[in-house]
Amino acid sequence: MLEFQQDNRFFLFNFDRAFEGQMDFFNPDFWRKQHRIEGVAKGRGTTYFLRTEDWFGVNCALRHYYRGGLWGKFNKDRYRFVGLADTRSFTEFHLLQRLYEAGLPVPKPIGARVRKGKLGICYQADLLSEKIENAQDLTVLLQGQTLPSETWWQIGKLIRRLHDLQICHTDLNAHNILVQQTENGQKCWLLDFDKCGEKSGDFWKTENLNRLHRSFVKEVTRMKIRFSEQNWADLIAGYQQ
Missing domain, CATH: 1.10.510.10 (Transferase(Phosphotransferase) domain 1)
Structure with a gap:
């Protein structure tokens, strides 16, 4: 596992070596410039399907966390920060890792990001996980x-x-x-x-x-x-x- 912080951003990766540009892995424009976006899926937000097998061993899906329901009309993607372990992306990453290690057929977690606001009260979150082929x-x-x-x-x-x-x-x-x-x-x-x-x-x-x-x-x-x-x-x- 590779975990580090830069400014108000926190990163968690399912590998133990640094990649050039890894802080941009959660930015769709980074993958677009690399010509590695293979498709998208529309839902509450957009999930990007990425050609990354040569980097991570699997192709990936990149998902940004969005709020739903009535509250989501006023605040689409910000959550109250009470601790890194309780953030949406880090929590899901750790749960997926636990299930993956237990042998359940779930996507392998690849990376998670938490980006805090300037005041440190709210955060935005992203998750990189395995794309299930075919x-x-x-x-x-x-x-x-x-x-x-x-x-x-x-x-x-x-x-x-x-x-x-x-x-x-x-x-x-x-x-x-x-x-x-x-x-x-x-x-x-x-x-x-x-x-x-x-x-x-x-x-x-x-x-x-x-x-x-x-x-x-x-x-x-x-x-x-x-x-x-x-x-x-x-x-x-x-x-x-």
């Missing part, structure tokens, strides 16, 4: 095809592994599951661990699953995905096993 958002995939029982079982098993580590994915929905096409079939991944973390007890696990189920039902109407209650039964079977 993968699609589960809801996009379900618009064009049904998935075999084995894939639904795999999703359930993945969520169970997460729950057994007492990690609550606070935004567990169909869009935060990726399905990757590999030589051995389909592999499922979990994404977006912002504001997620460890939670004691078991009371929350059923509601976490119910949240996921509601997201599938919602997308049947909104996106016309191919989802049935048998699919959900297969997912639960994987979870219970």
Whole structure:
């Protein structure tokens, strides 16, 4: 791990040697000048997909943290600073690293940045993480095809592994599951661990699953995905096993 500070900026990298220009790794213009932006995804903000395998061993996704909801209309990307360990990017980086080391299929964290304002009260945050190759958002995939029982079982098993580590994915929905096409079939991944973390007890696990189920039902109407209650039964079977 490489961690350092420059002015009001704090950096955390998943490597132990310095790269030229590494303080600009969270600036899309840096990658644009390097001709390394391969694509973008639009959501609450813009995620940039970067060709970095020759530098970091994997291609990357660069994401800036934005607020949502009504508050986000007035303050789009600033958060109150109460300590570096509690910042959005450093928290997600450390959680991803923990899950990655535990063998769960989550993107490998590559780097995180926190940039404090002049008064030191607020901060902005960015995250560099692994781009999962040859993968699609589960809801996009379900618009064009049904998935075999084995894939639904795999999703359930993945969520169970997460729950057994007492990690609550606070935004567990169909869009935060990726399905990757590999030589051995389909592999499922979990994404977006912002504001997620460890939670004691078991009371929350059923509601976490119910949240996921509601997201599938919602997308049947909104996106016309191919989802049935048998699919959900297969997912639960994987979870219970």
